[in-house]
Amino acid sequence: MNALVFSNMSVWVAAASAACVWGLPKAHQRWMLSRAKHRSLAGHSKMAKKLARQLPAVSYSLDEFCACDDATAAVQARRKQALASLRERYAARYALTREATTALADSLPDLRFTGRYRVPMQFTDVMREHARMGAVMRASEDVYLDDLDGNRFIDLTGSYGVNVFGIDFYKATLEQAQQRAHALGPVLGSYHPAVPDVVQRLRALSGMDAVSFHMSGTEAVMQAVRVARYHTGRSHIVRFCGAYHGWWDDVQPGIGNPMPPREVYTLQEMSERTLSVLRSRRDIACVLVNPLQALHPNQNAPADSALLDSCRHAGFDRAAYTAWLKALRAVCSERGIVLIFDEVFLGFRLAKGGAQAYFDVRADLVTYGKTLGGGLPVGVVCGRADLMTRYRPERPADICFARGTFNAHPYVMCAMQVFLERLDEADITAYYEEADARWAARAGRFNAAMAGAGLPVRAVAMQSIWTLTYTQPSRFNWLYQFYVRLHGVALSWIGTGRLIFSLSFTQAHFDEVVTRFVEAGLEMQKAGWWLSSDATAVGLVDNKQIRRRVLRELIRARLG
Numbered sequence: 001m002n003a004l005v006f007s008n009m010s011v012w013v014a015a016a017s018a019a020c021v022w023g024l025p026k027a028h029q030r031w032m033l034s035r036a037k038h039r040s041l042a043g044h045s046k047m048a049k050k051l052a053r054q055l056p057a058v059s060y061s062l063d064e065f066c067a068c069d070d071a072t073a074a075v076q077a078r079r080k081q082a083l084a085s086l087r088e089r090y091a092a093r094y095a096l097t098r099e100a101t102t103a104l105a106d107s108l109p110d111l112r113f114t115g116r117y118r119v120p121m122q123f124t125d126v127m128r129e130h131a132r133m134g135a136v137m138r139a140s141e142d143v144y145l146d147d148l149d150g151n152r153f154i155d156l157t158g159s160y161g162v163n164v165f166g167i168d169f170y171k172a173t174l175e176q177a178q179q180r181a182h183a184l185g186p187v188l189g190s191y192h193p194a195v196p197d198v199v200q201r202l203r204a205l206s207g208m209d210a211v212s213f214h215m216s217g218t219e220a221v222m223q224a225v226r227v228a229r230y231h232t233g234r235s236h237i238v239r240f241c242g243a244y245h246g247w248w249d250d251v252q253p254g255i256g257n258p259m260p261p262r263e264v265y266t267l268q269e270m271s272e273r274t275l276s277v278l279r280s281r282r283d284i285a286c287v288l289v290n291p292l293q294a295l296h297p298n299q300n301a302p303a304d305s306a307l308l309d310s311c312r313h314a315g316f317d318r319a320a321y322t323a324w325l326k327a328l329r330a331v332c333s334e335r336g337i338v339l340i341f342d343e344v345f346l347g348f349r350l351a352k353g354g355a356q357a358y359f360d361v362r363a364d365l366v367t368y369g370k371t372l373g374g375g376l377p378v379g380v381v382c383g384r385a386d387l388m389t390r391y392r393p394e395r396p397a398d399i400c401f402a403r404g405t406f407n408a409h410p411y412v413m414c415a416m417q418v419f420l421e422r423l424d425e426a427d428i429t430a431y432y433e434e435a436d437a438r439w440a441a442r443a444g445r446f447n448a449a450m451a452g453a454g455l456p457v458r459a460v461a462m463q464s465i466w467t468l469t470y471t472q473p474s475r476f477n478w479l480y481q482f483y484v485r486l487h488g489v490a491l492s493w494i495g496t497g498r499l500i501f502s503l504s505f506t507q508a509h510f511d512e513v514v515t516r517f518v519e520a521g522l523e524m525q526k527a528g529w530w531l532s533s534d535a536t537a538v539g540l541v542d543n544k545q546i547r548r549r550v551l552r553e554l555i556r557a558r559l560g
């Protein structure tokens, strides 16, 4: 028997070696690709999509909701009371804002989508009945947002990352831009006189030769990939597991995109196996890096809708990520692969020179967007002169076409110019110098306050971008966002996975944030949502048990 197994193994080993040496390079390359995929579902786009299609809907009744972790009857009763209280307070406090949101929902599918995907699906219906959040705001000032009911929230939505320097900074930028642009007005096709200065400034900051203007971050990424394919003559993009690069088909190959993955490899970030794939293949045009992933490599954006247990983890290791980027840079240079830094989110946040400066690694192309528009929509590509050229003089019909009606819109160009000018001001320079130390200290203070209050919540920071993690197993961590809201803090629809601060947060503002999060946490704890902090509670108190329970419920629902 053993001899048979052994001889079979020898055949396989011999075949595999022959495949490598004698000409089954395709099989070998496929094997290398498989090894370089991250083992999670996010690393397997096709499989994730197939499974997603099979996932049945599960929706808890109020009783099931409160009992889903086998809490005692007493705890369940407390939870029901807490939900009734949430219902009453949400209805009273946010009446006008909710009314306006509801009126919009039928005709704004986007709103219906974000409304549904705030929390894990099992809890959606009960939460929508008890604590529907409004999505209409009336005004902003300093670090605050005001809703239609006169409630004032500390803004940690960060306008999807646009708000780096404080909302008043962008208001002032837009006012100045409006004055500068007015003489020419919305004339398109020619360029506003601000453009040469904007181009010069962008070249200096990015260290690149040339610039192109687009209308969103998604478009900037599309253009960067397009020129990379054009100049290398190769088809494939390498992107990393979990990284977001906008909603264009080719860079979003998994769940959420109805098309199957095309000419894209989703590989593991910070992995030697990925470097081996880059070294061995000839079809790779470019590698896309979103440096925000340094906060949670190989994981999707940490949305509360996926917070089924307390397994969310994050950790920013600047030295390790720098080493990874340098290794990637070396392989890309060796293999003629275009290295694209997608700084749409992080550009101008970590450092004036963006992630390139912060990690001390030069890309071949860099995309920017969000904050660079000074409050207006924009996408920008900066790159090496040879890569940015869109034609070949010796082959006049072989062009790389990319133009858009609103590219280089005068108002956007003026807002960008004001934004870039202000980067040179002393207060902003000082901010960049202190940012690492300041935000590390603030995260430390937040965590000390949480620990001091006996709350199972911790922050992990990449400067002013934070993720909240949970230190004890629970099925209800996602509920924290609803308590945080009641205590006057606005988070984006993905919830506690992404807190975005702006530099305008003074120490006093920050202290207020800590106080509100602690108060919200204490209320949530008192209501019995965090089990293991309750000495009398029994129930599912281990992440594995929770996941098994969720899986069992899904299988049961799938089998009808």
Ligand SMILES: Cc1ncc(COP(=O)(O)O)c(C=O)c1O
Residues within 6 Å of the ligand: 160, 216, 217, 218, 219, 221, 244, 245, 246, 247, 290, 342, 343, 344, 345, 346, 369, 370, 378
């Ligand atoms: C890294 C990155 N790239 C691209 C995009 C897409 O930008 P936009 O939403 O402006 O299309 C985003 C948006 O969040 C992003 O974070």
